[in-house]
Amino acid sequence: MTDDELLDLLLRERLLDVDAVVVRSGLGPDAAHASLERLADDGSLSLRDGVILLNPPVHAAAIAIERMLQSERAEAQARSARLTAIVDAVARRTSSWNFGEAVAQDRLSLQSAHGPHAAEDLWFAVQASRVGSGGRVRAVLTDLDRYRASSPERSRSFAQAMSTYSSVQAIIPAMPLDEQLTAMVRGFGDSGVEFRMLADPPSWFWVDDLDVTGVPLVWGDKAPQSVLAVASPVIAGIAKAYFAELWQQASPVEKDPGGYGQLLHRMRRGMTLDAASRSLGITPRTGRRRIAAAMDRYGVATLFALGAAWAQDGSPGAERSGG
Known part of the structure; x- marks a missing residue:
């Protein structure tokens, strides 16, 4: 049984512990525990002392997106820091x-x-x-x-x-x-x-x-x-x-100064981040980077909190229609 199949089983039958998973899935104890650990890592559930706490799919997706954004942000910051260090070194040597x-x-x-x-x-x-x-x-x-x-x-x-x-x-x-x-x-x-x-x-x-x-x-x-x-x-x-x-x-310039307004506008209307990015002609990676920058700007850690802060700020960058 794959991890996806096991997650479907958990969501349908609300299995509450590892023993129940072993009985219903046909997996051995070690294989069941390993699969549950992987599902916990991607945010689908929490596993504590053999007890399973399921996350609703929407919450699980939010956790997965947040972890992905954090990873992208850390990667971008590290790359930018390396480039800045190189440019700083060259500038110092050039001036001397x-x-x-x-x-x-x-x-x-x-x-x-x-x-x-x-x-x-x-x-x-x-x-x-x-x-x-x-x-x-x-x-x-x-x-x-x-x-x-x-x-x-x-x-x-x-x-x-x-x-x-x-x-x-x-x-x-x-x-x-x-x-x-x-x-x-x-x-x-x-x-x-x-x-x-x-x-x-x-x-x-x-x-x-x-x-x-x-x-x-x-x-x-x-x-x-x-x-x-x-x-x-x-x-x-x-x-x-x-x-x-x-x-x-x-x-x-002049369209969406933060680069995230039109993304959030589309996501508020039901699009995924990847789909919203592609609709704007940018890569999903660039879209994730812009959402991460928006989280930094508003000082929030989740997409839900970002949406609330952005709306409170007047939804800058959102497309307006006469209707």
Whole structure:
């Protein structure tokens, strides 16, 4: 008898202890106990001193989903921590290099900029050396106040530079967008920039497909006034991998800033998490990661508690209909 068949038997006949399971299932004591232990591990029941406490199927499913989310969350946190450690180490070493020696020995091609507009100045300086258009750039923009303070002419020049790329992905901090920032996002969107939001991005940086990486001289600086561009395939490879991880954690701008609202909306209407994820064009794994982030945000440990907290918060991100 399989574990599923045994669980069906337990639910139908409400068997209360291991001895009853042995009699009704035909399993030996050891096999019955092992099967019950496996069912306990997946949340279908509790087994205490030979006594069986069955969980209703809905509760068992909630327990299984919660355990899965906890596992996914721990895995994502560990992976992110490893990538952060690598990037931190590279940033520290990069900032300590002697620029003149590096260039003289042709080990690295370096460019730096300083001042209140260092990030933009470095970008324009690097792009002036590009030949032709096309390619891809990935950027984490952490200081939106700087873009608020930019003149319309400078913003248009920056947007025009972005339009020369075939693909631009930009991560910005998760926050309510005022009229000025909304106009900026839409203006850059017209130039082909795809924005996503992330709570507390780790640092300003960017990387393009020519293996040039822009980083602050002090990693973690979100409004850098001293920045460095490094032409190195190794550093660019690390930056691209790190950006890909952050991009998966981020959510589209203006649609669902937390990335979980539309998932919860669909789940409230009866869809499973996997089905809701696929209906939104994301993988179930990404859906589980977003639900885990929502649990962290609301400080809850179960899906039921998350649904209640989200509803109390006004169901942000839920689709609205005129009817």
